[in-house]
Amino acid sequence: MSKEHCFLVVLCVTCASYLVVGVDLGDFCTSFDDCTGDFSICNQDADNFDRCRCITDYVPTSNTSCGPVRNELRETCEISDQCTVRNSTCNGASKICTCNVGFVPNGNTSCVPVVNELEKTCEITEQCNVAMSICRGTPKICTCNTGFVPNGIATCVPVRNELRETCEISYQCTVRNSTCNGTSKICTCNIGFVPNGNTSCVPVVNELEKSCEITEQCNVTMSICSGTPKICTCRTGFVPNGIATCVPVRNELRETCEISDQCTVRNSICNGASKICTCNIGFVPNGNTSCVPAKGSLNDDCILNEQCTVPNAECREATCVCKAGFISHGNDCKQRKFVSDSCDLSLQCPDNSVCLAERNVCVCLRDFVSHSGRQRCLKRVGFNEPCEETSQCTENSMCVGAVNSTRCTCDDKYIGIGLTCWPKRALNETCMLSRQCVLSGEKQDGVHCLDTTCQCQTPFRANIADNKCNSGSGQHAIAIFSILLSIIVSRSL
Ligand SMILES: *[C@@H]1O[C@H](CO)[C@@H](O)[C@H](O)[C@H]1NC(C)=O
Numbered sequence: 001m002s003k004e005h006c007f008l009v010v011l012c013v014t015c016a017s018y019l020v021v022g023v024d025l026g027d028f029c030t031s032f033d034d035c036t037g038d039f040s041i042c043n044q045d046a047d048n049f050d051r052c053r054c055i056t057d058y059v060p061t062s063n064t065s066c067g068p069v070r071n072e073l074r075e076t077c078e079i080s081d082q083c084t085v086r087n088s089t090c091n092g093a094s095k096i097c098t099c100n101v102g103f104v105p106n107g108n109t110s111c112v113p114v115v116n117e118l119e120k121t122c123e124i125t126e127q128c129n130v131a132m133s134i135c136r137g138t139p140k141i142c143t144c145n146t147g148f149v150p151n152g153i154a155t156c157v158p159v160r161n162e163l164r165e166t167c168e169i170s171y172q173c174t175v176r177n178s179t180c181n182g183t184s185k186i187c188t189c190n191i192g193f194v195p196n197g198n199t200s201c202v203p204v205v206n207e208l209e210k211s212c213e214i215t216e217q218c219n220v221t222m223s224i225c226s227g228t229p230k231i232c233t234c235r236t237g238f239v240p241n242g243i244a245t246c247v248p249v250r251n252e253l254r255e256t257c258e259i260s261d262q263c264t265v266r267n268s269i270c271n272g273a274s275k276i277c278t279c280n281i282g283f284v285p286n287g288n289t290s291c292v293p294a295k296g297s298l299n300d301d302c303i304l305n306e307q308c309t310v311p312n313a314e315c316r317e318a319t320c321v322c323k324a325g326f327i328s329h330g331n332d333c334k335q336r337k338f339v340s341d342s343c344d345l346s347l348q349c350p351d352n353s354v355c356l357a358e359r360n361v362c363v364c365l366r367d368f369v370s371h372s373g374r375q376r377c378l379k380r381v382g383f384n385e386p387c388e389e390t391s392q393c394t395e396n397s398m399c400v401g402a403v404n405s406t407r408c409t410c411d412d413k414y415i416g417i418g419l420t421c422w423p424k425r426a427l428n429e430t431c432m433l434s435r436q437c438v439l440s441g442e443k444q445d446g447v448h449c450l451d452t453t454c455q456c457q458t459p460f461r462a463n464i465a466d467n468k469c470n471s472g473s474g475q476h477a478i479a480i481f482s483i484l485l486s487i488i489v490s491r492s493l
Pocket residue numbers: 024063
């Protein structure tokens with residue numbers, strides 16, 4: 001086609017559109033020129049009438065013009081009829097084929113409905129109108145994305161892999177045996193569990209000797225988790241009392257206790273009645289921190305009086321002996337008794353006394369008498385013998401004299417002869433021994449006991465009234481004098 005020819009065709013078509021009033025689409029036409037709208041032609045249809053109509057793959061966009069059919073989303077359009085994708089329309093503003101409200105594009109050829117609930121079927125994630133949800137599974141459904149879990153039918157909440165993180169529902173809390181605390185809204189270990197760090201809940205342990213990981217588990221007062229393997233056990237300074245109690249160690253006697261394991265002093269136990277730490281049977285306390293063996297017997301070694309368990313025994317010079325006032329009899333300490341006290345054994349009685357069998361009292365042996373204090377028996381002694389008390393002395397005598405040299409001394413009216421005090425006798429009184437006959441005054445010559453009567457010896461003459469024996473006659477005296485004189489004279493010659 002030449003340039004000129006071409007110009008003419010364009011001019012004619014242009015002129016026709018302005019000059020000729022076009023025929024609407026669907027109306028009768030007689031020639032090509034009648035159908036003036038874009039992409040329309042005059043064409044014979046089934047009833048053999050010529051009408052203006054759109055060319056193939058075009059649809060009417062106005063009374064006279066046609067626009068292309070749009071089989072894909074996002075293509076330009078003028079009216080929705082062009083948009084063939086199901087549930088799409090021509091967006092009035094952008095003039096492109098767009099999925100209707102409530103639908104989202106799935107590629108360029110499909111609009112799929114928005115899904116507002118979890119667990120509902122879907123094809124693509126864009127459908128799933130729940131935050132943090134995606135379309136997956138077989139069959140495909142809207143479901144919470146990895147790291148999220150459903151809270152109801154229309155919410156996804158984040159998974160909480162640690163304790164103490166905020167939460168809304170327990171399902172979020174993934175730590176085993178934890179839940180979302182309804183009040184604090186944080187992931188918390190269930191009742192009966194305690195947190196071990198932020199990622200584990202471990203069960204509360206209510207008994208000693210049971211395995212554990214951390215001390216917080218051990219729900220026995222004063223217990224800790226320790227050992228290999230780890231178990232709940234009483235902390236230092238405490239010992240188990242049964243399976244669920246720890247009681248304090250007692251390092252001293254006389255402290256309160258519940259069980260013997262508490263009492264650490266060697267050979268001590270918890271006394272069941274008094275509930276205090278006490279030395280075991282066979283031991284006695286030495287201060288508050290030691291128990292020493294109790295010695296059953298006298299003569300055993302000892303440190304303390306308490307060790308000597310025989311009643312009334314004590315520790316003296318490192319040996320168990322009877323206390324003062326007691327005397328050993330076998331392994332017993334018998335009380336020492338005084339004269340006249342009740343007794344069981346003669347051993348108890350003072351020296352030189354015996355326990356009188358039928359009366360059970362201490363009595364002095366024959367030839368002994370009780371000391372005034374009753375603590376001793378004194379030997380009976382005779383005249384002029386050393387004594388302590390008058391009771392010792394023979395009849396009619398008293399114990400007198402300087403300190404430490406007292407002796408039995410006859411009473412005034414008596415005279416000691418041998419060990420006995422005899423009554424003094426005057427002339428003409430009865431007598432048994434001559435020495436009983438005591439004259440008045442210094443001079444004692446010339447008296448004797450004769451025929452059981454005190455008499456003056458010959459040639460003495462008795463003066464009974466004065467109790468004297470006088471020299472006989474004057475001749476007697478002169479004779480004696482002359483004899484003596486002759487002896488003196490003869491000697492001097
Ligand atoms: C299109 O046709 C309708 C009905 O025949 C008519 O009412 C309308 O005015 C026409 N529009 C134009 C722009 O001619």
